[in-house]
Amino acid sequence: MKKVIYIYSLIALLVTSACNDALDREIVMSLTADQVQKSYERSRARINGIYTYLPWGLMYSDGAMMASATDEAEHTLETCAIQKFNTGAWNQKDNPDGAWNNNFNGIYAANLFIANSYDIEMDYYRLDPDANKQESYQRCLADIKRWRYEARFLRAYFYFELVKRYGGVPLITEPMDVESNFQIPRNALDTCFKFITAECDSAAKNLPEVYSDNVTNLGRVTKGAALALKSRALLYAASDLFNNPDKWAPGYAHPEYISNRTMDRDSLWEEAAKAAKAVIDLREANYSLSSDYPGLFKTYNNAEIILTRRGGSSNDFEKANFPIGYDLGNSGTTPSQNLVDAYEMRDGSEFDWNTPAHKAAPYSNRDPRLAYTVLLNNTNFNGRPVECWTGGKDGKGKSRATKTGYYLNKYVNSELDLLQGRTSVHSWIIFRLAEIYLNYAEALNEYDPGNADIKIYVDKVRQRSGVNMPALPNGLDQSKMKKRIQHERRIELAFEDHRFWDVRRWMIAPETLGATLRGCEIISRGGLFEYNPIDVEKRTFTTKMYLYPIPESDLNIAGWDQNPLW
Incomplete structure (x- = not known):
């Protein structure tokens, strides 16, 4: 009797794990491959296992967030792997982002599930004439069919995560193992995008808008998630990076x-807008903007959330990001002055250090999302005001203290007592309605500038309850509206893993990711504070960094050409 023991490494792109570690251990100990693949209960566990390959953006290596590889933040641990993005010390042999292996692992797990989902043993129910057993049989058949489309959505998502990093990659739709020794060619970029969007269409037609049992099925993909992925994928496909190869390569x-050769760009913008609008128009799903912006990132059950990866109750994120002066705090991801300066004044005007009133009280009368996102000096936090000033409990002079003068507030549960081991729920939002509104506005502005919906949906994000920023000015032309949409994405979606990719697809990375990261020197003068912007770190961005290099070990086996300039 052969036990199922999956050995997973990415050799010639062909291997990965179908289950999480706990499930693998149980399988190895007690079940044959045939039992695992044909069991209804084990199949349910296997589809659930595929969700574990979705991103968990709260914690990369050493507790860092990807925001620290952008102009949003600096990670206080200088030896953290994420810093390699900022210094340019990453390449085809050493990449801090393990997305290549993780996403191909997810793809193989999805392929294996799909292939075996047609052979799940249901005779126990099918052959029993009892009405209850027949009802259970039909319900299980519906489950299996839905799981298959969940797996297809997840596979499409994993492919999108690869394409936005690497360009065209091999499209593998059947389970393959190392012994097959296939030499698989890369597919063209437009072929990959067409595959992703076609899978989204199929999933959208076969997944529910909402689940009748939303407790048991909380976190599962829906029709809205499939349309949201289609919207995001088409937005990327239409953007500058994938349509102007001569400008950078x-x-x-x-x-x-690395570029679309057969897909009309105007049509891509239009289809991206239509996909976003389809999500917006899903009445039954009842998506709506949350009136509690800070609370949105401390839950996994909110009407704004379209898809999230749930985490268990823990305090690891708080330990990684509490200010250094708090028990067990390690500072971690610290927001930049670059980001802080981008938040508008409460009246919608720009913040300006050259305005005396702004410099004297730089955090007063600002967009409320600033304080919701960034922990500012002298703000009450976990029982006392945070002291970001030089010499303060959380300021310069302390090991691992913030270099920027700020700490992270978004996602952080400030009430946890870490010494007592208190924990709370954490989740990582993959799609939410505010992004869809901004996707819609951006795509619409590109192919139908002047359409009234553009301003309407940007204003919906700005004027949500609890934020209440002024509406955009009337009469903005296409270019000015584009800048306002880009600005709104920067503010609304900060620390949600959009900035790293947005500035690449807009091809503004040299002036954003390559800009000097800035912070603020804060001096305490008898209870009053003096604020002075400072340079914190020189950053590096070169043209080749628009895409990741293919890992050299797999490149050599497959015999591909490397991505441009690497």
């Missing part, structure tokens, strides 16, 4: 891997 021998 002239002479590259395989432009089909």
Whole structure:
């Protein structure tokens, strides 16, 4: 009797795990491959296991967030792997982002599930004439069919995560193992995007808008999630990076891997807008903007959330990001002055250090999302005001203290007593309605500038209850509206893993990711504070960094050409 023991490494792109570690251990100990693949109960566990390959953006290596590889933040641990993005010390042999293996692992797990989902043993129910057993049989058949489309959505999501990093990648839709020794070619970029959107269409037609049992099925993908992925994928496909290869990779021998060659750009913008609007129009799902912006990131059950990866109750994130002066705090991800300066004044005007009133009280009368996102000096936090000033409990002079003058507030549960081991729920939002509104506005502005919906949906984000920022000015032309939409994404979606990719697809990374990261020197003068912007770190961004390099070990086996300039 052969036990099922999956050995997973990415050799020639062909291997990965179908289950989480706990399930693997149980399988190895007691079940045959045939039992695992044909069991209804084990199949349910296996589809659940595929969700574990979704991103968990709260914690990368050493507790860092990807925001610290952008102009949003600096990670206080200088030896953290995320810093390699900022110094340029990453390459095809050493990449801090393990997305290549993780997403191909997820793809293989999805392929294996889909292939075996047609052979799940249901005779126990099917052959019993009892009405209750027949009812259970039909319900289980519906479950299996839905699981298959969940797996197809997840596979499409994993492919999107690869494409936005690497361009065209091999499309593998059947389970394959190392012994097959296939040499799989890369697919063209537009072929990959067409595959992703087609899978989203299929999933949207076969997944529910809402689940009747939303407790048991909380966190499962829905029709809304499939349409949201389609919207995001088409937005990326239409953006500058994938349509102007001559601007950043002239002479590259395989432009089909890094640019759209057969997809009309105007049509892509239009389809991206339509997909976003389809999510907006899902009445039954009852998506709505949350009136509690800070609370949105401390729950997994909110009408604004379209898809989230749930985590268990823990305090690891708080330990990683509490200010250094608090018990067990390690500072972690500290917001930049670059980001703080981007938040508007309460009246919608720009913040300006050259305005004396702004400099004297730089955090007064600002967009409320600033304080919701960034922990500011002298703000009450966990029983006392945070002391970001030089010499303060959380300021310069302390090991691992913030270099920027700020700490993270978004996602952080400030009430936890870490010494007593208190914990709380954490989740990582993958899609939410505010992003969809901004996707819709951006795509609409590109192919139908002047459409009234553009301003309407940006204003919906700005004027949500609890934020209440002024509406955009009337009469903005396409170029000015584009800048306002880009600005709104920066503010609304800060620390949600959008900035790293948005500035690449807009091709403004040299002036954003390559800009000097800034902070604030805060001096306490008898209870009053003096604020002075400072340079914190020189950052590096070169043209080749628009895409990741293919890992060299797999590149050599597959015999592909490397991505441009690496």
